[in-house]
Amino acid sequence: MKKKTFLAVGLAMMLCCFSSCNQQQAPANQTTVPKDFTISREVLMDKIKGGWAGQTIGCSYGGPTEFRYNGTMIQDYVTIPWPDGYIKWWYDTFPGLYDDVYMDLTFVEVFDRLGLDAPADSFAVAFANAGYTLWHANQAARYNILQGIMPPASGHWLNNPHADDIDYQIEADYAGLMSPGMPNAASAISDKIGHIMNYGDGWYGGVYVGAMYSLAFISDDIEFIVTEALKTIPEQSTYYQCMNDVIRWHKEFPNDWKRTWFECEKKWSQDIGCPDGVFVPLNIDAVINSAYIIIGLLYGEGDFYKTMDISTRCGQDSDCNPASAAGILGTMLGYSHIPEYWTKNLKEVEDINFAYTTISLNKTYQMSFDQAMQMIERNGGKIEGNDIVIACQQPVPVKYEKAFEGQYPTGKIAIDKNITDVGEVTFDGTSIVFKGYVKSPDQDYVAKAEMYIDGKLVETANLPASYVIRRNELFWKYQLPKGKHTVSFKWLNPIAGTSVMFGEALVYSDAPLQVAHR
Template sequence: MTPVGTDIADRVLGGWLGRIAGNMLGKPVEQGDHWTRDRIDRYLRQAAALPLTDYLPGPADDGAGGEFELRPEWRDCVRGRIHGSCRDDDVDYAILGLDLLETHGFSFSTEQVGDLWLARLPYLQTFTAERAAYRNLAKGLKPPVTATYENPYQEWIGALIRADVYGWTSPGLPWRAASLARRDAVLSHTGNGVYGAMWAAALISAAFTAPSVRDALDTALDVIPASSRLARAVRRVIALHETRMSWEDTLTTMSEETAGMGWIHTVPNAAVLTAGLLYGDGDFTRTITLTVRGGLDTDSNGATAGSVAGVLCGAEAIPPQWKDPLEDTVRSAVFGFDGVRISELASRTVALVDV
């Protein structure tokens, strides 16, 4: 777990590095209806890469297709071929959140989140609920209507992936982190989509001070309605873990209990993420690899798991095979940020922390 004396700067840098590394790990297999948990493990077994302790191996046939066809971006995010991070919305939104707080401070409004999207984020780099909200903003609609008009993705995972910066800038203040994340999330989401963002922000905030992953998860549950589907799913994973059920059987059980929600819905992804955190038990490598092997929205889940694990252990303790290939460089679609240093993003984040 986190060494005594690890400072805020190292923990925040750990969060950024963890988010980016976890995202890169999951990116080649981000297609949950094809890349099931079973298929991911069969791919890894075929490549003699289990237990997984590094980025995914490239395909033996150089991506010729078939059952094990990876996403088109795989060439830039498999082991041995990574030179800086790939562009991805899971990282773009963390950057946008940082820019938002630098520009407007912690009193930002939901309308200002939307204005920043229009000014900084290309439309074609948005997806599902974010694209629907962006389109509604361009039509002149205002929040919270931007989240509900012609948007069938209101409870999908998009708001959750935007929440990290609110946790990083609110260490040990989970309720504040959740409040900030909610203000951002209601631009595009409702219900469990908003709760997912609040939960993730609180989880990351709690990771700065919690003595264990389990304690951080318990704290994060406090900020969302106990009766919500999200809270029930997280509590269910915790209960299964407490019975000493295996990671595989826990995910099989949760898959059955969340069947029909789809692979990008917040609830089943939060279950995969919770299982990765609990069974990873504070170990960075085990946490992100179990989370990605869990399937569904692999790059988003890997990113959030990496953020939590990175905050828990600090940047210094992240094994070099994860951080060295990133070369302290981020590719981003956010205007003005492409090629920025990860260390600079972390320093700018720390500058916002009131400690």
């Protein structure tokens, strides 16, 4: 009996060694993407599981802090809890926290159902008709699609005032996880799907995150992953310049993440697009929030908790940012190397479907693995028994595009009236965005209203009372001739007990407002 036990233990140790060694080892200080990379099926699955697990854990960890610390870091004395049963508690109490994940799963499910060549419209229709609540660029895109404005127009800034927001950045994980070692393949997926809801810097956030996930399969060097992935972004973009600054500041202040955070705030914290974030501390722009992801990755130094905690403590969208950072690091480490302290809570929910889906984490792991295998073969890789040979890709920049070019916020106009009492709104500038909402006891009601600018009909809009399919902003118009303009509205189908409430208007011009003080 003892002999059999000894032999069994020895065999188990040999198999374990074989499994862990059956992967090409990346150099400690990597400088280039290899031509090809060999990985075992077990290790590939372990890394895919690590990516999804890290994302879910990071989102849960940062959950209670989301947008509670805007324009300020979360100080060290602020404790962030991690009690037993925590992820299950979020699943049961506030499943909407996991919009980071179930948004991804919408796209994963379409790939699973229709294959790798599924058209953009299929993803757009699935996303627009899903039962979950959306915000910002996602909600603006949903409205556009349901009104017949399909991608890429649905994400373009002229149709979507939130085009630079974080939305695609938080849901691009799937693109990198299904494209191991192939960042350009991930970018191609993001081109098709990311333009459903974003444009310009908002789109670049998802491209960059996808590229970091992709490279995390073939490198154990965080600095290399962060730097090499940035090659997918055009250098002339604001997004590239901010990430490049963060990488440079990390080298300049290698032991002080707070100094890099502060430098980032000084130079890159302005938000000119999102109507909710202009002139206030809230910043849901992809640029600054991506910076917080890589601050966590660089200063976390490969430590799962430290990476997640720093990204959280940078503030703003402080559940989504640690979700991305922990997901990228989880891919690099693999599920089996995420400390049990964090995975213990996760294992309680791995067979539970995410809200609004029929997909659990365990299903997700397998679906993502199957899609990665297809992508590897499609892009020149080979499957040789248990070994998978990835034909790695040298990152190349995607196309350059810029949202809100020449748009400078100059002020707000308080309205706070029902459409019937708004009358005429006058402003001096080039663009205007009207915030507001429809309030009705009938959630199926859709207000129809016209906007006139300088006496000319500019738009007739459908304004649903339902929050799920609402229009984020009531009206907007960019790129008017510079000067004074008068705006008025006409409600075409008023009903009793219903109102179309205008909040405030955000005004832009073609240059920053200059005020001379004596």
